[in-house]
Amino acid sequence: MVTPPLFYILLALRDGERHGYEILKDVQAGSLGKIRLGPATLYTSLKRLLDAGFVQEVAGPRGSDSRRRYYRLTSGGRRELSEGLDRMQRVLSIARPRALRAGS
Amino acid sequence: MRWEERVYAVIVGLHPRAFRTEYGQEMKLMLNDMLKDPETPRWRVWLAMLDDIGNLMAGGVRRGVLFGIIVLAIWFLHRATGLPTGGQSIALIAMSYLAVGFVGARRSGFLRGVGTGVIAGLISSLVFVGEEVYGHRWAESREFVGILLISTAEGLSLVLFGATIARFGDIQRRVMRSARAFGTAWIAS
Numbered sequence: 001m002v003t004p005p006l007f008y009i010l011l012a013l014r015d016g017e018r019h020g021y022e023i024l025k026d027v028q029a030g031s032l033g034k035i036r037l038g039p040a041t042l043y044t045s046l047k048r049l050l051d052a053g054f055v056q057e058v059a060g061p062r063g064s065d066s067r068r069r070y071y072r073l074t075s076g077g078r079r080e081l082s083e084g085l086d087r088m089q090r091v092l093s094i095a096r097p098r099a100l101r102a103g104s
Numbered sequence: 105m106r107w108e109e110r111v112y113a114v115i116v117g118l119h120p121r122a123f124r125t126e127y128g129q130e131m132k133l134m135l136n137d138m139l140k141d142p143e144t145p146r147w148r149v150w151l152a153m154l155d156d157i158g159n160l161m162a163g164g165v166r167r168g169v170l171f172g173i174i175v176l177a178i179w180f181l182h183r184a185t186g187l188p189t190g191g192q193s194i195a196l197i198a199m200s201y202l203a204v205g206f207v208g209a210r211r212s213g214f215l216r217g218v219g220t221g222v223i224a225g226l227i228s229s230l231v232f233v234g235e236e237v238y239g240h241r242w243a244e245s246r247e248f249v250g251i252l253l254i255s256t257a258e259g260l261s262l263v264l265f266g267a268t269i270a271r272f273g274d275i276q277r278r279v280m281r282s283a284r285a286f287g288t289a290w291i292a293s
Contacts, residue, residue, distance in 0.1 A: 020130055021137040036148075038155030039131040040119060047126075069130055 001087075002054075002080060005035050005045055010054060010073065010081040017058050017072040020046075046071060054080050108139060108149050115156055120212045131156075164212055168220040171204040172227020179231045183238055200224070201259050205266025214271045221263030225256065 002010065005027070012018060012026035024042050027035055037045070049055040054077030060070040073081065112135045116128045138149045175197050182193040204224045209217025232252065268275060 020134050024134065036151065036155065038152040038159060039134040040115075040123075040127075040156035041159045042134075043123075043127040043131060044159060047123075067129060067133055 002049075002052075002084065004031075005037060005041075006049060006054075007081070007084050008035055009042070009045055009049060010077055010084070013055065013071060013073045013077070014081065017060070017070040019060065019064075019068040019070050023071070049077065053077075106139060108146075108153070109135060112153055112156075115153060115160070118160055118213075118216070120216075160216075164208060164216050164220040165223055167208055167211070168204065168223025169227055171200055171220070171224035172230075175200050175224065175228035176230060176234075179228075179234065183234070197228075198258075198262055201262035202266040202269075205263035205268075206270045207266075208263075209267035209270035214267050214274070217267040217270065218260075218263055221260070221267070225259045225263070228259075229255075 008027040008031050009023055011030050012023045018026070020039065020042060023046075024037055024039070027037060027042075046055060050057070050071075053074055055071050056074050058070050058072045060066075060068055064070070109132070112132065116124060116131050119128070135149065135152070138144045138152060139146075178188065178193055178196045178200070182188055182190065188196060201221065201224070205217055205221045207217075208220030211217070212220075229252075232248075
């Protein structure tokens, strides 16, 4: 099970390859601004995901800035993301009716 | 070059060499992206830099605190049980300072290794408070300050020694490089 920042990085890569700044912005947007990462924190997290085999580095799209590095989910990363989303779904399905009952 | 970029270049330079080589260029590029992005206010860029400083310190601080606690534990065991004996305690504490300098420098470079040692020293200085609790009364404040200064100097020397052993190859290479550059400049003049 990955930590919330790592989970949001996996989520940012769900639609294909992205470079660092795109990931950073997507993490901020996806977490509704709750998770803000600095560049070093992002790359420390990306290194962790690379080491775990959840993410791989790929060549950028044609015409992209050659200094940029692009990352993509591996099948293991996609599985981890999917399991994380399932866990969230289960938690929501348990918590929501209770919260509604408590509120009524 | 903007101020933020200058400051950030220093922050990138403080990271361990392996990390810097791998991601330094990308990190600077990302900061540049943030500065160019009209949706990102300047204060947020500074906040991201602060976050990176926190990231930089996290591992070293943790290690420093851990070693500081080890020193405190050795002292407490000695005070509470008499074992290890006074001499053994001093040897163990000295070895802890050597180790914190060595491990810190090995993990994250010479200066940060020394910084880790300083944190360990700050935590372990609680020993002085402990001595008060155990009823030790310093003869006069000059004695207390003297012992504090001597302990700090000894601890720092051991940390520096540990860090130097860990980075001996690097230091040797740097000294040789500086000597060569000096020699070349001398001959050229």
